[in-house]
Amino acid sequence: MNMVAKHAIWPRENDIIFGIAGKAAEAVKKFGKEDVINSTIGALMDDDGNLITMKSVFEQFRALPDAEISAYAGLAGQPDFLEAVKENCFREYQPDAFIQAVATPGGTGSIKHAVWNYTNPGDQVLTSDWYWAPYDTITEEIDRSIKTYKLFNDKNEFNIESFKENFNELVKKQKRVLSIINTPAHNPTGYSLTDDDWKQVLDVMKAAAKDKENRISLFVDVAYIDFAGKADEKRKFFKQFSNLPENVFVMVGFSMSKGFTMYGFRSGAIIGISSSEDLVEEFKYACIHSGRANWSNGNRGAMATMTAINNNPEILEKYSKEKDMYKNMLQDRAAAFVEAAEEVDLELLPYRDGFFVSIPCDDPVKYSDKLMEKNVFVVPLKMGLRFAVCAVSEEKCRKAPALIKEALSEKQTSENIA
Ligand SMILES: Cc1ncc(COP(=O)(O)O)c(C=O)c1O
Structure with missing residues (x-):
């Protein structure tokens, strides 16, 4: 029986990103944050995994x-x-x-x-x-x-x-x-x-x-x-x-x-x-x-x-400076990820700007699961994996491509054997 009207019946599923982010949080508790790469969050995080909030913005908000x-x-x-x-x-x-x-x-x-x-x-x-x-x-x-x-x-x-x-x-x-x-x-x-x-x-x-x-x-x-x-x-x-x-x-x-x-x-x-x-x-x-x-x-x-x-x-100048500092941080992280991906020959879609990098692959859910075993948390999309450079330190952005390449190559090995 449904009480909602027909147009309001939707699959009873929770957002996949929040599910994986939950597993990442559990892994942090178990293994410590040094050993976990959580690239699921679509917001700017500092190197310790805390949400970045701009001081110049919240000063203005609090003064209202x-x-x-x-x-x-x-x-x-x-x-x-x-x-x-x-x-x-x-x-x-x-x-x-x-x-x-x-x-x-x-x-x-x-x-x-x-x-x-x-x-x-x-x-x-x-x-x-x-x-x-x-x-x-x-x-x-x-x-x-x-x-x-x-x-x-x-x-x-x-x-x-x-x-x-x-x-x-x-x-x-x-x-x-x-x-x-x-x-x-x-x-x-x-x-x-x-x-x-x-x-x-x-x-x-x-x-x-x-x-x-x-x-x-x-x-x-x-x-x-x-x-x-x-x-x-x-x-x-x-x-x-x-x-x-x-x-x-x-x-x-x-x-x-x-x-x-x-x-x-x-x-x-x-x-x-x-x-x-x-x-x-x-x-x-x-x-x-x-x-x-x-x-x-x-x-x-x-x-x-x-x-x-x-x-x-x-105030605008102060805000712009603060924002640019975070933009530079993001650009450094992304550059580290792209460079490390080139070193291990990991295929990426053409990244230019922003919070995310995508890795095309078949069966993204399978590889996202495999990566979880290595304590790397990425979001499986329809046609690949999404890595949020906005949420991961530069050091970890440099490490992640090799781990992703390793997980994706496990596929090739088992397929080759089959
Ligand atoms: C592609 C894209 N468009 C729009 C938005 C809108 O976000 P908000 O409604 O929080 O402004 C987002 C947020 O994640 C996004 O990723």
Whole structure:
């Protein structure tokens, strides 16, 4: 018997990442943290395995008057926060277009807004074959689904051919297509589209937009942008969203979770970009309505924290320095991992930026289990293993590839024997 309605019946399974993280915690208790590599956590951790929280952020949060934390925020988000979001997201690369932002609970809320408001029931949403699993959850919850293109070609470059083929197939079928692209610092591969990749993607979209009946929308998930590249170089692509055809609508999913280490505060925004003022107004009111229907409004204290940082040059400088220190730490860890992988000839997907590195393999669950026996905890995905360099010290990032290679080679030996 079910009490929930038919659409609300889902498999009774717990998040696999939390399950493995639990086993890692048990191993730490049993063997000590020196001997355990826990690369399951999708948050920045220090070398001792403690969550990193930015001092410059929490100083601002703690300085807020109680009423500023306690009060409701406006349905669209506080106006000064929405300005700060645009400045923080684009820096000097704001597109030449009409732009509106609406506050959301984290980047997750912005994905929900895009899927709900820019697709119809039964539609497929296009993303790459390596993708963040909650894209499935968000789409299937509301009778949409995910269609994928191959992220990489055989030269391990962005697979524009596969993107084009799958995109055009959907345009033909649905006339209305939402594509989600998670870049820079893609989860789980760490790939970042180059400016040239972007040009090619937009060329495909512009070609489809020649038929004025088509409705092309693009959601760019920039959850990890603050940890990508040097200075703001990985924001340059935003400029390419200038002067697009009216039937190409771009949305950017902005999150305060990683960039401000405010994961649990649930704050972010969706930013709509269009060459039509009317269409960004339409966007804004659609998102305000959805927000009201789902979570009412956002976290005012988190909004005020970011506004306080953004609007005071001295505080902004302090925050930027602190963030850059952690970005450098992350980049050193990732470089150590990639270098060590090369030394032992462990195949990786092309890592450029961010929290995660992926190792393609068959039967990822089997190899994740094997690695657990060596006290290495990784996340098995559909097509490989995900290693979170954000959560593991540089020293352990240097050690891990050899252990992973060893586990994967055990496969070859037994297969060869068979
Ligand atoms: C690819 C990707 N997009 C979006 C998010 C959104 O996170 P949040 O809702 O915490 O801002 C995450 C968080 O892990 C992510 O990995």
